[in-house]
Each structure stands twice: as C-alpha cells, then as structure tokens.
Amino acid sequence: MKILVVGAGAIGGYFGGRLLEKGEDVTFLVRDRRKKELESTGLNIESVNGDCRLTPPLITKNSKAQEYDVVLLSTKSYQLAGAIEDVRPFVGKETMVLPLLNGIAHVDQLVEAFGEQSVIGGLCFVEATLDEKGAIVQASPMNQLVYGERSGESIDRIKRLQKSFDGTKADFVLSGNIEQEMWHKYLFITTMSGITTLFEQPIGPIRQLESGQRTIAALLKELEEVMLKFGAPVEPGISEKLLDKLNSMGEGMKSSMQRDAEKSVPIEADHLQGYLLEKAHELEVAVPVLETVYTKLKLYEKTVNNSLHF
Incomplete structure (x- = not known):
C-alpha cells in the first residue's frame, strides 16, 4: 500500500520510519525546512527498540498531486486545519485517513473534510521527542499504534492495511473496538x-x-x-x-x-x-x-x- 505520513516529527517520524525500515512504500509530507533538514541528515531514530538511519521519500504541499492508499496524521490539534488543506491533493475516494491525534474532536473535522467512509480510527502510545539535531528519540519500550474501522467491521481494506503494518519493529494492533x-x-x-x-x-x-x-x-x-x-x-x-x-x-x-x-x-x-x-x-x-x-x-x-x- 502507498502510505503518506503527514509530518516527520516524533510520532509520525517514528511510526512512519518503522514502516519504511520494514520496506513499506512510505512517503513523508513535510514543510520545506524539515525537507531540507531530512535531505541533509536523513531520518534518524534512536530507540531502546533499535536504532535506524533512513533516507525517506519526501514531498511538500506543492508537490504534484497523487492519491495514496493511507494517510497517517499525527499533528497537534491546533495544526489540524492547515494539515487538512495540505493533504487534500493526496486524498482520493478510496484513501483511508488514519489520525493519531489525542482527543476525539478531530474526528468530526476529518469526517467533514474527507467524508465518513474515509476516516478510520487510531491512537498511539509512545514516548518520543525530537532532539536538537532533528533525530527522533524514543526512550521507553512502549511503541504501540492501535487502529481499526470505526464501525468495528473487519473488511478487505483494513485487512490489507494490517498486512502492511504487521512485522515492523513497532507494535501495530488491529482493534475491533477502536471507538471505545x-x-x-x-x-x-x-x-x-x-x-x-x-x-x-x-x-x-x-x-x-x-x-x-x-x-x-x-x-x-x-x-x-x-x-x-x-x-x-x-x-x-x-x-x-x-x-x-x-x-x-x-x-x-x-x-x-x-x-x-x-x-x-x-x-x-x-x-x-x-x-x-x-x-x-x-x-x-x-x-x-x-x-x-x-x-x-x-x-x-x-x-x-x-x-x-x-
């Protein structure tokens, strides 16, 4: 599956990096400044679960529009409105939008922007931060991402997503009760x-x-x-x-x-x-x-x- 990670900060960079490390087709949508930084340093993860050095595919909001199978959002809530506009050219009718924001109010915003069917459920538990050099530092073993259809159904698209997520050096868990x-x-x-x-x-x-x-x-x-x-x-x-x-x-x-x-x-x-x-x-x-x-x-x-x- 073609996966677009919005941002390459502590959360998106960590989970997106683990998927890229596994060999999945992952691209990062980043700001110009972060793009230059990553082009210079690479995406570096320093973790108790294993370090890695990656050279990720990068695009910006002005890149040529193309549709992705999955868009992973891990912005702060106050950045969400801008992120929605940045990602619109990359979301098609079949795209799954997977938010990892804390809270719940963002779901309504995403449904309004992309439609009820597009938005699946997600959350994560990870203690990660960016250091002064832009590397992702993850100091505790917990690195879990939970996802699933908000209806609780196990349909084809979520099964395909599970295949992409399984086998990484992070704990991706498919839930049948993601709303709760x-x-x-x-x-x-x-x-x-x-x-x-x-x-x-x-x-x-x-x-x-x-x-x-x-x-x-x-x-x-x-x-x-x-x-x-x-x-x-x-x-x-x-x-x-x-x-x-x-x-x-x-x-x-x-x-x-x-x-x-x-x-x-x-x-x-x-x-x-x-x-x-x-x-x-x-x-x-x-x-x-x-x-x-x-x-x-x-x-x-x-x-x-x-x-x-x-």
Missing part, C-alpha cells in the same frame, strides 16, 4: 497531561503523595462521569483501571503537554480538557478538578501568547 479504545485513551491522556502540567512534575512524585493520588482519582472519575452522561462508548468503571495504569508507569514519565509547556510552546488545552469541560457545563456536571486544571492551562497559554507578541 479512542475514548479510553482520551480519558487517560486528558488526566495524565492535566495532572503533570498542573503540578509541573512527572507522574511519580505526584502519585507518591496521598493528596496526589486523590487528585488523580478525582479527575479520572469526573471525566468518566461526563463521558458516560453524554453517551460516549466508555466502559463503566474504566477510571479505576486507568488509575492502576497511571500508578504502574515509570516514575519519570511526563506527558507531551508538560514537555511542551516546559518549552513554552502551544499546548492542546481546548482540544483535550476544554472539550470535556464544555460538555460538563452543557450537562450540568460538577467538575472542580477539571476546572482547576483548565484554569492553570489557560493561564499558561495567556502567558505564552503574550510573550510571543514581544
């Missing part, structure tokens, strides 16, 4: 990102405190209640399972939102916490911890936006 898994990931990442960014600490020191444990558990429960009340396909009691997961993570684990805040760059507060806070207000569900987290994030955004004006 996306909501569960949303609940997990909204809690993890909110808590670590609120307290400006990795998850370990926070959860060591009794008050930290109570705060994490309370936020999970608030988000679960909101999701259940507006009919999201989450498993009742999932907050308790996710608390166990958060307590089993490495002491030094940070969320990508926290790392972005440490770099004084934009964050996804409205896409993650803000979306659920708006739902809570509509449903009249009390969410005091979520309100506290969101207030912290918006104050951070205000400070960053003001600093960018000088």
Whole structure:
C-alpha cells in the first residue's frame, strides 16, 4: 500500500520510519525546512527498540498531486486545519485517513473534510521527542499504534492495511473496538497531561503523595462521569483501571503537554480538557478538578501568547 505520513516529527517520524525500515512504500509530507533538514541528515531514530538511519521519500504541499492508499496524521490539534488543506491533493475516494491525534474532536473535522467512509480510527502510545539535531528519540519500550474501522467491521481494506503494518519493529494492533479504545485513551491522556502540567512534575512524585493520588482519582472519575452522561462508548468503571495504569508507569514519565509547556510552546488545552469541560457545563456536571486544571492551562497559554507578541 502507498502510505503518506503527514509530518516527520516524533510520532509520525517514528511510526512512519518503522514502516519504511520494514520496506513499506512510505512517503513523508513535510514543510520545506524539515525537507531540507531530512535531505541533509536523513531520518534518524534512536530507540531502546533499535536504532535506524533512513533516507525517506519526501514531498511538500506543492508537490504534484497523487492519491495514496493511507494517510497517517499525527499533528497537534491546533495544526489540524492547515494539515487538512495540505493533504487534500493526496486524498482520493478510496484513501483511508488514519489520525493519531489525542482527543476525539478531530474526528468530526476529518469526517467533514474527507467524508465518513474515509476516516478510520487510531491512537498511539509512545514516548518520543525530537532532539536538537532533528533525530527522533524514543526512550521507553512502549511503541504501540492501535487502529481499526470505526464501525468495528473487519473488511478487505483494513485487512490489507494490517498486512502492511504487521512485522515492523513497532507494535501495530488491529482493534475491533477502536471507538471505545479512542475514548479510553482520551480519558487517560486528558488526566495524565492535566495532572503533570498542573503540578509541573512527572507522574511519580505526584502519585507518591496521598493528596496526589486523590487528585488523580478525582479527575479520572469526573471525566468518566461526563463521558458516560453524554453517551460516549466508555466502559463503566474504566477510571479505576486507568488509575492502576497511571500508578504502574515509570516514575519519570511526563506527558507531551508538560514537555511542551516546559518549552513554552502551544499546548492542546481546548482540544483535550476544554472539550470535556464544555460538555460538563452543557450537562450540568460538577467538575472542580477539571476546572482547576483548565484554569492553570489557560493561564499558561495567556502567558505564552503574550510573550510571543514581544
């Protein structure tokens, strides 16, 4: 299958690179600056799961239009509108659009842009970042990408995609219930990102405190209640399972939102916490911890936006 990866950052570069390493037909759609960088250095992955040095096929938004079988999107939510326009010339009627964004609101945007049939479900669990030389650094063993038809069906196109994804040095998992898994990931990442960014600490020191444990558990429960009340396909009691997961993570684990805040760059507060806070207000569900987290994030955004004006 012809696979187009939108961007060659930490997420797209990692999973796209692993597919290219395997020998799949992978092309990266990148900005001009990143294209020049990759043409000079190659796509370099430094990982506990194995290093690799690749020379990837590269195009830009101004390249000749051609259709791909799969488009893999791993942008930040605030970059999505631009990415949709950049990728339009490369999406045909049979193209599968596979988003790996955190959250859930982006699905509606993609369906509006490309149609209900084109958009499949996806999520990933990986701790990766770009270093100062543009290399992808992946320091923990977790490198899982989960995908599937949002209907849960196992049809020919998803079986063909599975053949392309199987056998890489990353964990590509076909799910028959991707909608629920996306909501569960949303609940997990909204809690993890909110808590670590609120307290400006990795998850370990926070959860060591009794008050930290109570705060994490309370936020999970608030988000679960909101999701259940507006009919999201989450498993009742999932907050308790996710608390166990958060307590089993490495002491030094940070969320990508926290790392972005440490770099004084934009964050996804409205896409993650803000979306659920708006739902809570509509449903009249009390969410005091979520309100506290969101207030912290918006104050951070205000400070960053003001600093960018000088």
